[in-house]
Amino acid sequence: MTTPTVEDDATPIAAPLPPPPAPAAPQQSHQTEPVERVPGPPPADRTVVSATRRPRRRPGGLIGLGLGVAAVALLEVGLLRGPGHGASFWHTVPLWSAFATVAALVGVLASVARGARAGSDRSWRISAAGLCGLAVFWVLVVLPVGGTDRGFLLTAALGCLGVSLWLAPGRKG
DSSP states (O other), X not given: OOOOOOOOOSOOSSOOOOOOOOOOOOOOSSOOOOOOOOOOOOOTXXXXXXXOOOOOOOHHHHHHXXXXXXXXXXXHHHHXXXXXXOOOHHHHOHHHHHHHHHHHHHHTHHHHOTTOOTTOOHHXXXXXXXXXXXXXXXXXXXXXXXXXHHHHHHHHXXXXXXXXXXXXXXXXX
């Protein structure tokens, strides 16, 4: 048996492509002329006025300030309140009471500071140190009497100061 030969009369695979179209001439909408004079900076005797915005207080900053003031007030009421008709913390532990008062006032500093910028303020770090001082007072002095009315007031003061610092400007992210 012999195989028949088949002739291949199909078109070749790599047929030549037509030439690309000629590029269009660039269109010019207007003619430019040479520049004769370039304006320079304003004269030195002329005052340059720039618009500056005063930093606005955020609502969270005002709430934080209110909570900071509430923290100091709660702390003082808790320090003055004695169990029943007993002595206050100002009479029994005056140095600790003074320490807690100073720590709370330092803790409010970030809410009161003017021009505080979010994420880069030293006053926020100082206020955080005040909050830590109040927390040390709470652990060492208030925790043993935590179940009393005095303990509740002093715990509320610590909580208010913590939230105040959380809302204060200067806190990073």
